[in-house]
Amino acid sequence: MSSQGLVQKAAFGISWIGASVIEFFRSFVEETGRIMLFFHESVRLIFAKPSRFPEIIKHMEFIGNQSIWIICLTGGFTGLALSMQIYLGFKMFNAVNMVGPVVALGITRELGPVLTGLIVAARAGGAMAARLGTMRVNEQIDALEVMGVNTKQYLISPRMVAAFICMPLLTAVFDFVAMMGSWFLCVKIVQLDEAIFWQKIRDMIEVKHINEGLIKGAVFGIFFALICTYRGFNTTGGAKGVGEATNQGVVQSMVMIIMLDYFLTNLIRLYYSLMGIS
Structure with a gap:
């Protein structure tokens, strides 16, 4: 050539x-x-009027109450697994009394909100996208619009409010159950001193660490609800389109949660620095 x-x-x-x-x-x-x-x-x-408060409560029950079991199960085993790995590492340096506070920091600031966001996005977000997508391809949304109903106010806004409210609460549940899992492993299985375990946690964990995770949970809730409802609301292509919209909503929500976690962590650190908070 x-x-x-x-x-x-x-x-x-x-x-x-x-x-x-x-x-x-x-x-x-x-x-x-x-x-x-x-x-x-x-x-x-x-x-806007009319108030959709009953819809918000209904979606809070779906996003919040129906997610508690899987959040507790995941949180408990996350606390157990994380504590075991940190214990094995710290044991080589004779620093096993620091397992509790290190696990508490990791759970409250990072793992709690992130894992809660991923779990709820997969469970509730996928359901949001699938339900709205089915309504779209079955022309139920079009029928509501013909009846004079503002479909975004009726179908989208309540879901976003419910996710915004429920995610910090679910994050708090995850944090608590994960710490109970850590306590069980450290105190009951590897026989660390219980008084020292809790004292170290009290010495290192501050309210701002817990608040950081709750703020992240609220932001994650808004974003996964936004992405999943957007995908479902704009579904095209029949049953195949519903599946694609659900898949796109869940995958994009999970990726967005992981990306947002990095940026939110840095923004919160920057805020603390500007405010002179150590």
């Missing part, structure tokens, strides 16, 4: 890559803009 042919192929490959990158970012920006407009309208309609 001549050098001219190689140059032409290289130029074609570079132009194809460039066009693909541009198209990706264009689609990403457009989709982000549509989601933000969807979010703005849904938040604005929270305070």
Whole structure:
């Protein structure tokens, strides 16, 4: 092959890559803009009449009450597993009395809100996307609009409010159960001193550490509810589209939660630094 042919192929490959990158970012920006407009309208309609308080309570029961069992189960075994790994590591340095506070910091600030967000996004977020998607392809949403019902106020806003309220509460439940799992392993299984276990935790854990996790939980709740309801509300393509919307909603919610955790951690650290909080 001549050098001219190689140059032409290289130029074609570079132009194809460039066009693909541009198209990706264009689609990403457009989709982000549509989601933000969807979010703005849904938040604005929270305070509109008529009140949808009964719908909020119904969705709080679904997101909150029906998630408690799986949150407790996951939290308990997370506390057990994390404590065992930290105990085995600290045992090599004769620092086993620090297992409790290290686990408490990790649970309250990071693992509690993140794992709670991932679990609830998979369970409740997937259900949101599937239900709204089914309503869309069955033309139930269209029927509500014909009847004069503001579908975003009736279907979207209550779910977002319920997720915002329930996620910090579920995070607190996860934190408590995980610490009970840590206590059980450290005190009852490996026979650490119980008084020292709790005293070390009291010395190191502050209210701000717990609040950090609860704030993250609330933000995660807003975002997974936004993404999943957006995907479900804009479903197309029949039954196949419902499955795709549910899959996209859950996957994007989980990825967003992990990404947000990093940025929120740094924002909170920056806030503490500006406020002079150590």
